[in-house]
Amino acid sequence: MPIRPRRDRSRRREPSYDGRVHPADWRSGALLRPETRGWVLTFLLGGSAMVVTVLAVAPLTVESTTEPAAGSAVVLVALAAAAVAARRSTSGLWLVTAATVLLDAWLLAEAQTLAGSMLVLTAFSYPVLYSAYAFESRLLHAMLVLTTVASAVGLARSDAGLRWIAWAAAVGGVVLAAVALGRVMALLRWYATVDTLTGVLTRSAFAAVAASALAAGRRRDEPVVLVLLDLDGFKAVNDTHGHAAGDEVLVRTVESWRARLRGQDVLGRVGGDEFAVLLPGTDLDGARRVVAELAVTSPIAFSAGMALASPDDSLDDVQRRADAGMYEVKRSRPEVGTVDPAGADA
Numbered sequence: 168m169p170i171r172p173r174r175d176r177s178r179r180r181e182p183s184y185d186g187r188v189h190p191a192d193w194r195s196g197a198l199l200r201p202e203t204r205g206w207v208l209t210f211l212l213g214g215s216a217m218v219v220t221v222l223a224v225a226p227l228t229v230e231s232t233t234e235p236a237a238g239s240a241v242v243l244v245a246l247a248a249a250a251v252a253a254r255r256s257t258s259g260l261w262l263v264t265a266a267t268v269l270l271d272a273w274l275l276a277e278a279q280t281l282a283g284s285m286l287v288l289t290a291f292s293y294p295v296l297y298s299a300y301a302f303e304s305r306l307l308h309a310m311l312v313l314t315t316v317a318s319a320v321g322l323a324r325s326d327a328g329l330r331w332i333a334w335a336a337a338v339g340g341v342v343l344a345a346v347a348l349g350r351v352m353a354l355l356r357w358y359a360t361v362d363t364l365t366g367v368l369t370r371s372a373f374a375a376v377a378a379s380a381l382a383a384g385r386r387r388d389e390p391v392v393l394v395l396l397d398l399d400g401f402k403a404v405n406d407t408h409g410h411a412a413g414d415e416v417l418v419r420t421v422e423s424w425r426a427r428l429r430g431q432d433v434l435g436r437v438g439g440d441e442f443a444v445l446l447p448g449t450d451l452d453g454a455r456r457v458v459a460e461l462a463v464t465s466p467i468a469f470s471a472g473m474a475l476a477s478p479d480d481s482l483d484d485v486q487r488r489a490d491a492g493m494y495e496v497k498r499s500r501p502e503v504g505t506v507d508p509a510g511a512d513a
Contacts, residue, residue: 204301205254208263209247211293215267216243222286235277242270261306267294268314275321284322284329288337291318295341299348307349311342362436364414365421373435377445378482380433384447391476392454394444395489396461397497399468401440416467423464427457443486451475470497 223236246263253259271290278284291314298310315338322334360372368376377393384391398420405413421434424444428434433445446454451473458471472493476485 202254204260205250208250208260208297211297212243212247212250216240235274239270239274264294264298265313268317272317272321276324278325278327281327281329284325284327292341295345296348299345300352304349365417365436367421368435370437373443374482376433380445380447381476381482385478389448390450392446392449392451392473393485393489394454394458394471394473395493396442396469396471397493398440399470419466424461427460472496
């Protein structure tokens, strides 16, 4: 049994994000680009502001007052602007959504007619269903609790005469729909971002996470290294022992690598037998040591190429150099089964 080499502590940094995908991640639905969520919320708030403006100009009934609608239209526009400003921040988007729920609760308390109360109750569905689409389960559940409490307080302070059974049906239905939608969204993200065989990121998901990690490295002035790994002789395993044996080799290989990688290291499957590892806060010497550690426990040999990202590099630039280094190693290495870090981009 090989002795596990000591991990190089000099390259250890505090994790800034979890680059590996665990079951808890896809169950919570945490893999969605924040910018996309921000623009969707901005669109919803802008559309809501237009609807409320129309209601302020043309009230539902003659008894309806226009002041709350006019004031809420201004608030919705401000919240839409806040969503644009916070589009990269999950916590910021959650706070904007929570403010929308509180605005709906205030409108419910100010409603003067049954028609107005029912209309406001339907408005709760927008932030709640958006939360099911955009946030992980923990934040979604917090939003559902806030919605239930805020809407109940708003109804208690309203003089419109809306019955509690109507509130329970409306809010309960939205909450149940949000729970179901949140689960569906989590599963969709799982299939879109996770390689179902090995449990690591797919090619497209790896590209998105790695691009964000490169940008973070530039902002912090930290080194970031991309390593490409190509399994040696994997086709022979499939041809000789069958695809089930090949799948088992892939699973065992990834498991051995994950045991050696840090929490913030990003691992993805970018081809049938090709993998990529992004190492934030690591220079080329540290990356060579990581590759050597991976080779110790890997059940199959691999060829490795690596490249250090420069400040002006895109992910494609770094990947192109690492890919060239990997194939140079594959052509020049003396024998299959050894790891030659000579493919590193100096």
